[in-house]
Amino acid sequence: MAEFVPLIPAEENNDTSWYTSVGAGLASGLLKTVEGVVSLGAELVDLGADSNTAGSVEKFFDDINIFEDAAQDRVVGKLTEVFTQIGIPGTAGFKFATKLADKAIKAKKAGTYANLKSPSVMKGMTQAKKLNDRIPDGTKRFAAGVFGGATGETLVADVEDIGTFGDFFDGPTAIDTQELEGRDEAGRRILNRLKFGSESLLLTPFVYGVGKAGKALAKRGKDLAYSNSSFERWVDKYIGSPFRPRGDLPQEVFESEMAKAGLKARDTFRAREIVENITKEVDKLFPRTGKFFDTSTNKEQVDFYKKLNDVLFEGDLSKELNPRAVDDLVEFLKKQKLGEENIQNIVVNLNNARGEFTNLIKILERNAGSKIKTGAKDLQAIMKDRIEGWLGGTYRIFQKPKGIFKLFQTFKPTDEAYVNAINLFRRYLAKTDKTRTTAFDPESSDYYEKAKFLVDDIINQVQVKKKPAGLPDVTYTDGTSMAKTKKFEGAKGKGSKVFRELFGEIEDPRYSIFNAMTNLSAVARTATYLEDVATQNRLVQNQGGRGFFWDSEDLAKQAVQSPTTGIEIVSLDSVIQQLPGGKNIVNPLSGKYTTKEIADGIKNINDIGSGLTQTIRGREGANPAEKAATWFYRNLLLFPKGVSQMAKTVLSIPTHLRNFFSAGAFAGANGILFEGLTNPKLLSDAFSSGIDISGLLKLGPNSARAQEAYRELLELGVVNTQVQIGDLVNLLRDVTANPGVVDTDAVLKPFLTKLKKLGNFFQGKYVAEDDTWKITNYVVELDRLKKAAVSQGTELTDDVIQGLKQEAARIVKNTVPNYAYVGSAVKTARILPIGNFMSFPAEMIRTTTNIAEQGIRELKHSKPVRGSNITPYVVDAETGQLVKNDNPLYATGFKRLTGMATTLVVVPETVVEGAKFLYDVTEDEIQALRQFVPDWSKNSTLVPIRGEDGELRYIDFSHSNAYDVIARPYRTLVNNIIAGEQDDRTLLAGFVNGVNQAGAEIMNPFISESIWTEAVTDIVVRGGRTSEGRRLYTDQTPAGDKAAIKFLHLGIALAPSYRQFQRLGQAAFGVPTKRGDELNIGPELAGFMGFRPIKVDPLQSMGFKIAEYQEGIRNARREFTGGYFGLLRGGRIKPNDVIERYFASNRARFEVQKEMFKNISAAGILGVDTASLRKEFSDRQIGAKTFNDLGNAKFEPYFPSEDIRGRFAEIANNLGEPNVYLEVAPTLRAMRSLFRDLPLDGAFDVDINDFLFEDINTPLLPQTGQPMINNQANLQQRDPNTNLTRTQQALLSPEEQVIASRRT
Helix, strand or coil, X not given: CCCCCCCCCCHHHCCCCHHHHHHHHHHHHHHHHHHHHHHHHHHHHHHHHCCCHHHHHHHHHHHHCCCHHHHHCCHHHHHHHHHHHHHHHHHHHHHHHHHHHHHHHHHHHHCCCCCCCCHHHHHHHHHHHHHHHCCCHHHHHHHXXXXXXXXXXXXXXXXXXXXXXXXXXXXXXXXXXXXXXXXXXXXXXXXXXXXXXXXXXXXXXXXXXXXXXXXXXHHXXXXXXXXXXXXXXXXXXXXXXXXXXXXXXCHHHHHHHHHHHHHHHHHHHHHHHHHHHHHHHHHHHCCCCCCCCCCCCCHHHHHHHHHHHHHHHCCCXXXXXXXXXXXXXXXXXXXXXXXXXXXXXXXXXXXXXXXXXXXXXHHHHHHHHCCCCCCHHHHHHHHHHHHHHHHCCCEHHHCCCCCHHHCCCCCCCCHHHHHHHHHHHHHHHHHHCXXXXXXXXXXXXXXXXXXXXXXXXHHHHHHCCCCCCCCCCEEEECCCCCEEEECCCCCCCHHHHHHHHHCCECCCHHHHHHHHHHHHHHHHHHHHHHHHHHHHHHHHHHCCCCCCCXXXXXXXXXXXXXXXXXXXXXXXXXXXXXXXXXXXXXXXXCCCEEEHHHHHHXXXXXXXXXXXXXXXXXXXXXXXXXXXXXXXXXXXXXXXXXHHHHHHCCCCHHHHHHHHHHHHHHHHHCXXXXXXXHCHHHHHHHHHHHHHHHCCCCCCCCCHHHHHHHHHHHHHCCXXXXXXXXXXXXXXXXXXXXXXXXXXXXXXXXXXXXXXXXXXXXXXXXXXXXXXXXXXXXXXXXXXXXXXXXXXXXXXXXXXXXXXXXXXXXXXXXXXCCHHHCCHHHHHHHHCCECCCCHHHXXXXXXXXXXXXXHHHHHCCCCCEECCCCCCEEEECCCCCEEECCCCCHHHHHHHHXXXXXXXXXXXXXXXXXXXXXXXXXXXXXXXXXXXCCHHHCCCCEEEEECCCCCEEEEEHHHHCCCHHHHHHHHHXXXXXXXXXXXXXXXXXXXXXXXXXXXXXXXXXXXXXXHHHHHHHHHHCCCCECCCCCECCCCCCXXXXXXXXXXXXXXXXXXXXXXXXXXHHHHHHCCCCCCCCCCCXXXXXXXXXXXXXXXXXXXXXXXXXXXXXXXXXXXXXXXXXXXXXXCCCCCCCCHHHHHHHHHHHHHXXXXXXXXXXXXXXHHHHCCCCHHHHHHHHHHCCCCHHHHHHHHCCECCCCCCCHHHHHHHHHHHHHHCCCCHHHHHHHHHHHHHHHHHCCECCCCCCCCHHHCCCCCCCCCCCCCCCCCCCCCCCCCCCCCCCCCCCHHHHHHCCHHHHHHHHHHC
């Protein structure tokens, strides 16, 4: 058996550095550009003189090109060399042709383009001119440039090494690699050049279109939506808008939206602070009392909370607490023997809550006061009525039942409240009954059944409504049979009290504070936002800008040129009314108009459901079938998807650790960690602030100072924006948004809303882990800005510092993943059954780009320069003198870009190379490992570790590297180019395959099955087989066992990650795994942070590889016999059909055997002996000959069996036609003979055109036809004596040659 060959060249073993290879690639590419021009001339000489001048030219340039070897040592060098040779002549040709076209266009306009006298010529030119005049001048220039570029590309020297897309797709531009001599060789080379250049005719317009779209998005930005170009508007709507943070909104409106969101987050956090502080103090008085949102009915507790609630809401809410009420409360608390400090804390927090009410109410009054032309007292009266409605109350009827076993539990009022409501309606019905002639007797049973029906109906109406700010409106029929609407907001008197008791009003200050503050905040911040965007719009329009809101529909259409652009104009009123308080607050945008895109953007960013999202949540007016379908979709797909994602993140301790440590990469990529080299105290203080302010290590409420700091950061939008949590919370809200059905939020609420139980320990800590590093970044960024300001002589006044804080926050929000900046398309995709946390990779792409952009901005010199403006010293454009770069943030920009390069490239490579050196691991061993790792680790950064037993293990560094999503596509591309060259494929073939797989790596988080969907698909679609091919059960598995396996498989998808704990326990107590492996505590502890060394067992893995191999062989055979193009389906077939399917079958078979050859080779490299491998193959019914052939890279082609040949005869007999198989059998035998010579460590380099029969429109002849060259696809010359090509002479037997010669 031959020695196992290495799988992939060890690029890292070369002494050539990547930058040396790039430089060599540039130099070699320049030389090859010259070679391309000279060699083309030589080929033209050879074509006429039947000589070999081109070969001499090629040898000459090979001798003088001293850079080629260094360029070829690295993939990046090879690509540089290729792009240089293509780019220079292609660009030159494009520019030259464009200039010629430009001159021709100008000549035509000047009337000097043509002056031919022939009438026939003039007539033809007149017709051509009519057609030509319809084409815009720009298009003519571009078309000329494309042809010029294609001509330029024919000058590329390495056409055959680079290859064409035709090689990859077996198209008409495939390169002819069969070398000839003399004139024939020159013709072959020239034709290959033409094929290479011709592809740019198709590719250049596509590349140009992509480039034009990118340039439009980058350069024109906010003006693109209003462009007169339909292409540019299409780009903005379908490419730009769905993926950029602002969506369809103007930047000014988006920034106001972000400010509003920050203020609302700050208010909500403040409400929770106060609630937690009150709960903490009251717990000391009532030790058994529940936490926030507990609805215990303990009478003492209820009465006490009612007393606090009365104190909180007594008097004018815009003023401080009533001192007398506070004194009474203090006396009461003293009698309860509560300590002075505890009493003080309760009073302080009640005062704090009242202060927040006052502040928000003043904001509302300030926004309303500027618009309401009335007296102060009238204004206060108006605002008081509105505020009472916004404050509303909290009712048990809106609370979700707790616990999974109470999902179908409905609200039940107290007996007393129920009877009181019935009696109220009995009296009302009696009063409105026009037929009644006697007085109503409350002791009678009159109207009881109808009143009871009305009360039950009202309860049902209220219960299915979304939780409103106050009591909702309900409808009922009175004694006159007229439909009535009952309004509860602001209602006074006995009736209101009856209904409040009926709905279970909760008089608990914790609820009241939380609801009042969040409701008031939503309305007050919306009012401020509307005033702000109205002001912004006014400023833009006053300065001559277009603006985004207009006073009339006509003005709006005129501003956006609707007749030309087709932009739709809509009224803003219907949109604003859907915002919090939009129907009641004074709206400065009332009566305004805007574009439909901006209106939709306001809806999207405010989560006003529309389109698919609204349908999934449950839209009003949906028919029963739609309601049922969306219910099942939410509860059987989205709800389990949310639970599974929550289990694997929020409830998984190992994920928490990885979340914290991987978030540190955000500091590294921004150069924050480099500050520790020059100012370790700054970095230490920043990190300490992050831990302190985030509350990462706190079990209860944070300190007052830390809470205040966190509120400020919330307002700035820096914290509480963890991307995965944003995806998860919004997904679960989508699931629970529909009224009128069982609300699955009942199961999730204990996980997501309890502030002191699971919230603080799981969701809260998950966010805190992310916040710790964001705060660290923010503190350092602020310090950088302060130092830069001081260096410029700026005094750090309060206003300056506030501006610097906003700038520091902007940098953090743009360079660290932030859910608020996720595009609408990605956010909406969360409701699909595919994808897991899609927002994170989207944000990684955005923020990584922004880090580079921010770093370059910080390097730029402020004045015009000659040459580069980002170097430490620049050449002043005016004086021509060398001056120091004047950017005060230059050092920051350098650290930022260095940090990004270090985090993305240096750290992963250093870790891998260090491990290779430490454990004496070769690159061949690394590549061999890749053959046996799971698919998701194929293109990961693998850190090798050799154990004491000498066996190789690996750590998937990518698993804990946040920036792997950026680096992985490039790594995938490089791996495929290297693999392609090892297989003797052209560079372009490897590049195309790499781009394909790199694109798949980028899209994988967005289109892969979600955790839950994958588990369901394993059972329902794949029939008990996982996506990796592992069998869960078979047809012979007993029904009971099969049901248990299914249940456990689905349960594991919904369960928190527990296996790492299991492995740690096994290591601690010396319990081996099911495979008999002994575990060590150290590696298992490392596994909690994603760094557990994973053992690779090639021999055991070979069993799965063999199963894949056997299935692949069956599928390859099916390419000939079955499938869509199968030959044995019955019906008429042509000889070429058989040849083509035989070729396709063996090409697929070749790839299957080649992959197994790689597996066998890799196993050998990893130390598995040949005898063990042979036994493994034998145990799985693969004979010694097949094993030896695979190990020696020998390809064994497929050939139809006797049964298959008999089926061909049977089909022909049924059709009454000649047996096509007999006609092509000699060709198939010739093809098999050629295939057997193909080594598995090479490429399937065979041209099918060498075997196809000539396509003639004549009936099928008797079995005398033989293979013939398709002259239009292949230019091989025929021997004039035999009328055969060289391929036919080499492959066919003498008898077959005679037949082929006759047919030709």
